[in-house]
Amino acid sequence: MLQKIVRSTVIDAxxxxxxxxxxxxxxxxxxxxAIASSSIEGGERSDQVGCIRNFKLQDGxxxxxxxxxxxxxxxxxxxxxVQSTVPLQRYVATVTLKRITDGxxxxxxxxxxxxxxxxxxxxxxxxxxxxxxxAGFEGLRRYLLGNTSASYAVSRAxxxxxxxxxxxxxxxxxxxxxxxxxxxxxxxxxxxxxQVRIAQRAVGVNFFDxxxxxxxxxxxxxPPAGLGMEAVGxxxxxxxxxxxxxxxxxxxxxxxxxxxxxxxxTVSQEHVVRLPASVEDNTxxxxxxxxxTVDYLLRDLGRIQKGTRxxxxxxxxxxxxxxxxxxxSMGATVMGTVSSEAKARLAREYGCEHVIVTPDxxxxxxxxxxxxxxxxxDGLGDAARTENMAAIAATGHWISLGQASGPLxxxxxxxxxxxxxxxxxxxxxxxxxTQQALAERAARVWAxxxxxxxxxxxxxxxxxxxxxxxxxxxxxxxxxGSLILTV
Numbered sequence: 001m002l003q004k005i006v007r008s009t010v011i012d013a014x015x016x017x018x019x020x021x022x023x024x025x026x027x028x029x030x031x032x033x034a035i036a037s038s039s040i041e042g043g044e045r046s047d048q049v050g051c052i053r054n055f056k057l058q059d060g061x062x063x064x065x066x067x068x069x070x071x072x073x074x075x076x077x078x079x080x081x082v083q084s085t086v087p088l089q090r091y092v093a094t095v096t097l098k099r100i101t102d103g104x105x106x107x108x109x110x111x112x113x114x115x116x117x118x119x120x121x122x123x124x125x126x127x128x129x130x131x132x133x134x135a136g137f138e139g140l141r142r143y144l145l146g147n148t149s150a151s152y153a154v155s156r157a158x159x160x161x162x163x164x165x166x167x168x169x170x171x172x173x174x175x176x177x178x179x180x181x182x183x184x185x186x187x188x189x190x191x192x193x194x195q196v197r198i199a200q201r202a203v204g205v206n207f208f209d210x211x212x213x214x215x216x217x218x219x220x221x222x223p224p225a226g227l228g229m230e231a232v233g234x235x236x237x238x239x240x241x242x243x244x245x246x247x248x249x250x251x252x253x254x255x256x257x258x259x260x261x262x263x264x265x266t267v268s269q270e271h272v273v274r275l276p277a278s279v280e281d282n283t284x285x286x287x288x289x290x291x292x293t294v295d296y297l298l299r300d301l302g303r304i305q306k307g308t309r310x311x312x313x314x315x316x317x318x319x320x321x322x323x324x325x326x327x328x329s330m331g332a333t334v335m336g337t338v339s340s341e342a343k344a345r346l347a348r349e350y351g352c353e354h355v356i357v358t359p360d361x362x363x364x365x366x367x368x369x370x371x372x373x374x375x376x377x378d379g380l381g382d383a384a385r386t387e388n389m390a391a392i393a394a395t396g397h398w399i400s401l402g403q404a405s406g407p408l409x410x411x412x413x414x415x416x417x418x419x420x421x422x423x424x425x426x427x428x429x430x431x432x433x434t435q436q437a438l439a440e441r442a443a444r445v446w447a448x449x450x451x452x453x454x455x456x457x458x459x460x461x462x463x464x465x466x467x468x469x470x471x472x473x474x475x476x477x478x479x480x481g482s483l484i485l486t487v
Contacts, residue, residue, distance in 0.1 A: 002090065003125055006111040007133040013144050015099045015106045019075050021140065022095055024277030025067045026053050030248065031143035032136050034058055047278045052082065061085045068092075081114075088124060089115040108137065143248050164189050165197070165236070168487075170261035170467040174223045175215030178468040178475075181227075188264035191239035197266045198251060200233035202285035203485040204260070205470050206318070207379065207402055212258055213471065216407060221258050227467075228260030232275065232285045233487075242269050250275040252284045254292065254438060256429040261467055263487045270435040273442045278450060286318070286459045286482035289428060291445035292438075293401070294322045294454075296431040298330065301399055301424050302375040306331030311363075311373035311391060313380045314404065315352050316343035318482040321457045323377060324352040329453035335370060337363050337380075339477050346480050350455055361405070364390035372396065382406040392421055399424045457481035 011018050021027050026046035029038040038055035040046050041064075046053070052066045062085050069078040075097035081088055093112035100107055110133045116124045164187035172180045191197045209227045211217050221227075235249045245251065253260075255271040275284055298304045310327050314320045315336025327334050328351030336352040338344050344355040354370055356363045361380065364387045367373050372393030378384055381403030392398055398421055400408055416423060432438040448454035458481030462470045466485070473479045 002113045002115050003121060004111065004113045005125055005128045005133070006109075007129060007137070008107060008109045009137040010100065011106045011108055011137075011141060011144070013106060014104050015075060015097050017144065018106045018108065018140070019072075019097055020274070020277060021143070022097070023047055023070060023072065023077060025051060025077070025079070027277065028053075028136075029055065031139045033139045034131060034135060045278055045280070057086075086124075086127075087117050087120065088128070089117075108140075110136070144246060165264050167262045167264035168464060169226050169259070169263075170228075170464060170485075171224045171226050172213055172221075175213065178213070178471040180213065180223075181468040181471065183465060184224075186262070188262070188266050191237060191242070191266050193240040194242060194269050195239040195266050196242060196245055196251070196253075196269050196272050197236045197238070197264065198231070198233040198253065198272075199236050199264050200231045200260070200262065200487050202232045202281045203228055203262075203464070203487065204230040204232075204285045204289055205467075205474070205483040205485060206230075206289055207404060207474060209258070209261075210471055210475060211403065216403065226259035226261055228258055228262075228485075229256070230254045230285065230289045231260040231262075231265065232281045232288075236264070238269070245269060245272065245274065250277075250281075252288050252442070254289055254428070254432060261464065261485060263464065271438065272435075273439050276446055279446050282459055282461065282484055282486070283449070283456055285484045286457060287322070287445060287449065287454075288442065290319045290322055290482065291449075291454065292432060292441045293319055293428050294326055295441050295444050296426065296428070297323065297377055297399060297401070298327055300431065301426060302327075302377070302397065304330050304332050304375070308332045308375060309371060309373050309393070310334055310375040310377065311367055312336040312352065312377050313384060314338070315347040315350075315355065316480045317379070318457060319377075319379065319401070321347070321350045321481060322454060324350040325455040326448060326453055327351070328353070329448075333370075335367055335373060337361075343480055346458070350457075361387055363387055367391035375399065377401055379403075380405050382408050385409065385411075389415070389419070389421070392419060394419045395421070397422045397424065399426065401426070459484060461486050 024046050026040050029035040036056045036058045041052045044051040054064050064083040065079050066082050067079050078094045081091040091114035096109040098107040167188040169186045171184050232252045235247050251272050253272045255267050310332050312320050312323045316338045324334050334352045335354040336347050337356045339359045344357050347355050356366045361383045374393050374396045376398045378400050379402030383405035460483045464485050470483050
């Protein structure tokens with residue numbers, strides 16, 4: 001015989017904030033006191049209907065539950081137990097949120113039905129009602145207020161407000177090759193007004209970090225100094241005047257001041273965006289800067305539309321693969337250069353229709369056979385300079401995005417005039433100059449990822465201690481896709 005357990009409560013937070021937590025089927029180990037650890041099986045997204053969360057309770061019991069329905073419109077999710085050491089049989093539960101306009105609060109309704117072995121009806125009913133639902137209500141309240149020792153925290157010890165936190169940071173002792181990268185212990189200061197302190201879990205690695213390490217970006221740092229512009233983690237605490245961010249929030253940031261190769265960092269709120277539950281940490285670290293770069297390259301500079309002929313250099317790289325997939329989804333004709341046949345296969349998988357394998361920067365003839373490129377996205381730098389001009393179509397737009405082969409020498413406007421070519425040398429932070437601009441571009445990236453217009457690239461993971469190895473791999477031109485550091 002099935003019994004039914006029903007509990008409801010009011011949470012003093014907007015429904016969007018509560019739903020952002022609860023729609024993540026793998027979030028409960030961060031806010032529910034009964035959960036010791038949890039993971040999603042098979043690498044599926046934690047909001048994917050059909051995914052299974054495999055978790056352990058603090059008392060040692062083990063449960064596997066499957067998400068069987070999820071509605072962002074109605075704020076409803078339904079799940080069931082598929083395997084459990086707790087004798088709850090045919091267990092099906094539904095979480096429903098309702099908006100309370102008075103005070104912008106949320107009604108949370110949680111109910112389930114299940115059978116039990118004879119004689120255990122009352123004890124197991126109390127376990128679900130009190131140990132699961134009522135304890136969960138209180139746990140989420142504490143989580144939203146920031147009074148929780150989340151599993152993502154730097155330690156299980158309570159945070160002491162206003163006190164620096166030790167952080168492991170990769171620094172350069174001087175400008176040079178990858179050997180100058182060294183791990184140091186520094187203080188992540190308590191957040192001042194308008195600042196956020198973040199316990200980091202994944203850090204994006206970009207070719208720009210190599211330029212900084214070599215001293216190719218004058219004035220940006222003075223050794224000893226940290227590297228890195230982006231990371232993903234959890235908010236530890238916030239300074240005065242910070243709105244929209246709470247302790248325990250999953251966030252990503254994109255900061256113009258290098259220093260993200262670390263375990264804990266304090267940054268300005270204007271550089272921080274909350275992460276949707278559908279975007280995993282490693283994906284966000286691999287995509288935030290690169291995805292936003294692709295957004296402004298295609299929308300603002302390239303003005304890509306159906307039929308636009310675009311040439312993407314390093315088409316199998318972190319930015320290259322994203323450019324290929326997103327441009328192809330917009331109807332562009334995508335051409336790309338790569339350095340090997342293996343990379344050519346990968347570029348084709350991501351939407352590059354015409355792949356040119358060239359280890360020596362020779363590509364203009366092949367591009368001109370396709371009527372020339374109307375847009376060139378060049379991360380190669382000086383070695384591709386002459387070929388780019390030969391490959392570009394009249395009135396084309398040349399976007400100088402990087403300098404993997406060396407800084408681009410000065411270009412005479414008269415040289416560009418022979419084809420009425422325009423040249424851009426963009427900086428991502430000019431396109432994310434406000435928190436609103438950053439949030440809007442990040443939202444477009446996540447939406448494109450969700451729709452499939454932007455394909456998740458292959459991601460190579462290295463530990464923070466292996467930052468030097470990561471740089472060497474990027475510089476060797478052997479890597480494909482994105483590289484990240486995990487903390």
